[in-house]
Amino acid sequence: MSLPRWEHGTVTPASEKEEKEEGGGGVKGTCPQLKPSGASISGAAPVGPMGGSSSRLFGTLAQSLNSAPLAQPEPYLNQDPDQLLRECEEALQRRPARPHRDLFYPSGTAPCRHKHNSSIRIMQWNILAQALGEGKDGFIRCPLDALNWQERKYLILEEILTYRPDILCLQEVDHYYDTFQPIMASLGYQGSFLAKPWSPCLDVEQNNGPDGCALFYRSARFSLQATAHLRLSALMLPTNQVAIVQTLNCKVTGRRLCVAVTHLKARSGWERLRSAQGADLLQSLCSITSQGGSSCQTEVESGTIPLVVCGDFNAEPSEDVYRRFSSSTLGLNSAYKLLSSDGQTEPAYTSWKIRPSGESCSTLDYIWYTHDALSVDCLLNIPTEEQIGPDRLPSYHYPSDHLSLLCDVIFREGPHRLM
Incomplete structure (x- = not known):
């Protein structure tokens, strides 16, 4: 596998912005540099061309998209991810x-590593809508x-690959x-997309x-x-x-994961609307994950x-929606707290x-997991202030105003776990 375009070292391979006004719910001001705490280690948009890219990857896909319906993904299957990554790197040589x-x-992590219980790698990322990045x-x-889609798309794909x-x-x-x-799809993933009912992107020319x-999942794994597409409600509106x-069946372990x-x-x-949205989502998740439709009050048992x-x-x-998730009867924990020395502090x-209103440095993105059924094997660390640079995000070297989060989780062993 080709090495990614890191500034140094190697790597182990593997907001709602409705009106996009300044602030974004974040905290303005200078953010302290994050110190390492331990050892490091799917409403549809129209189908269209890729913007005239000369890349073999995007050029080939654009030609195929212009001549074949999306309902027939077979021509895209079995692309070589190493080759696609190299094409991204070639397209980004000037950046x-x-x-x-x-x-x-995390300290004390001792996952079971036999072949029937390998870890599951999960990536969370607000990639910044193109229309909003350029227009709002x-x-x-x-x-x-730096926000031009002809290159920024390569930065996004490079991170995923x-x-x-x-x-x-x-x-x-x-x-x-x-x-x-x-x-x-060409890389072997199945995807699902759900558009916002009134996307602010539609206001941009x-x-x-x-x-x-x-949401994408690797179909080999x-x-x-089942799939549920939810429109979140607040006060019944x-x-x-x-x-x-989505409820998935893991082909390696035979177990289910939602x-x-x-x-x-x-x-x-x-803040109150976010809290109500979170409560609505938690209620739906409780119903979806509970065995035989059992009450949330007894789901742990x-x-x-x-x-x-x-x-x-x-x-x-500090917001109420965060407290709702951390205290839910679903038994959720935030994975990225494990980066801290006490395992209790978010990045x-x-x-x-x-x-224009100033500098906003915020913790807004999360990966929550059922801590009694899953354990976190590893996480992708957060770049330092120096690495991000004085102009912050996005930039020539990073495509979004949000950092990607990534962790490997593993099923905990135990006869009481749901199969």
Whole structure:
């Protein structure tokens, strides 16, 4: 496998922004540099061309998309991921290398590594909708050409290909049908996309359709049991935020895993709405994962399908929606707390941007997991302030205003676990 374009070292291979006003619910000001705490280690957009790229990967796919319906993905299957990664690297030669990020192994982690219980790699990422990045966000320190889709798409794909997750959860996807669905299908993934009912992307001239959430899983590893597309409600009223929930069967272990991806309401002043959206999502997840429709109050005792919830919550850990998830009867824990020395503190930031109103450094993105049924094997560390750079995110070397999160989880052993 070719080495990724790191600035140094090697790597182990493998918001809702409705009006995009400044602040995004984040905390303004300078964010402290994150110190390592241990050893390092799927409303449809129209199908269209890829923008005239000369890459073999995107050029070939664009030609195929113009001549074949998306309902017939066979021509895209069995692409070589190493070759696709090399094509991304070639297309990005003029750009600086991405910050190096180590895999971090939490202390005391001792997963069972036999062949019937291998880890599951999960990636969570708000990739920044193209229409919003160019048309609404106002990143005053990011050159406009750094946001050009003809190159930025390679940066996004390079990040995905570097880590090759088994499950990929994305927000702010406005190039699902012309980019991510065919490319991920060519790599052996099944995908699901759910657009926001009133996507702010549609307000931008020459947009590519609405943005929304996407969930991909590697079909060699999982088979699909059920899918739920949810429009989140608050006080019994529908909102503009959505979630995808899929129940998967793991072909390696024979066990089930429920995965959810969501993107809650952005901006300061909407904390109560986010909390209500979170409560609505938790109620749906309780029903989906509970065995035989049993009550949430008895789900720990009766056994439930293990759950992973990924998302841009647009909420700091101090918000009520965070407390709802951490205290839910679903028994959820936030994976990225394990980066801290005490295992109880979230990273200092997952998003860091500069807008006309000032600098916003915020922890908004999370991977929640059922801690009594799953354990975290490793996590992708957070880049330092120096690595991110003085102009913050996005930039020539990083495609989004949010950092990708990644962890490997493993099923805990035990006769009481749901099969």
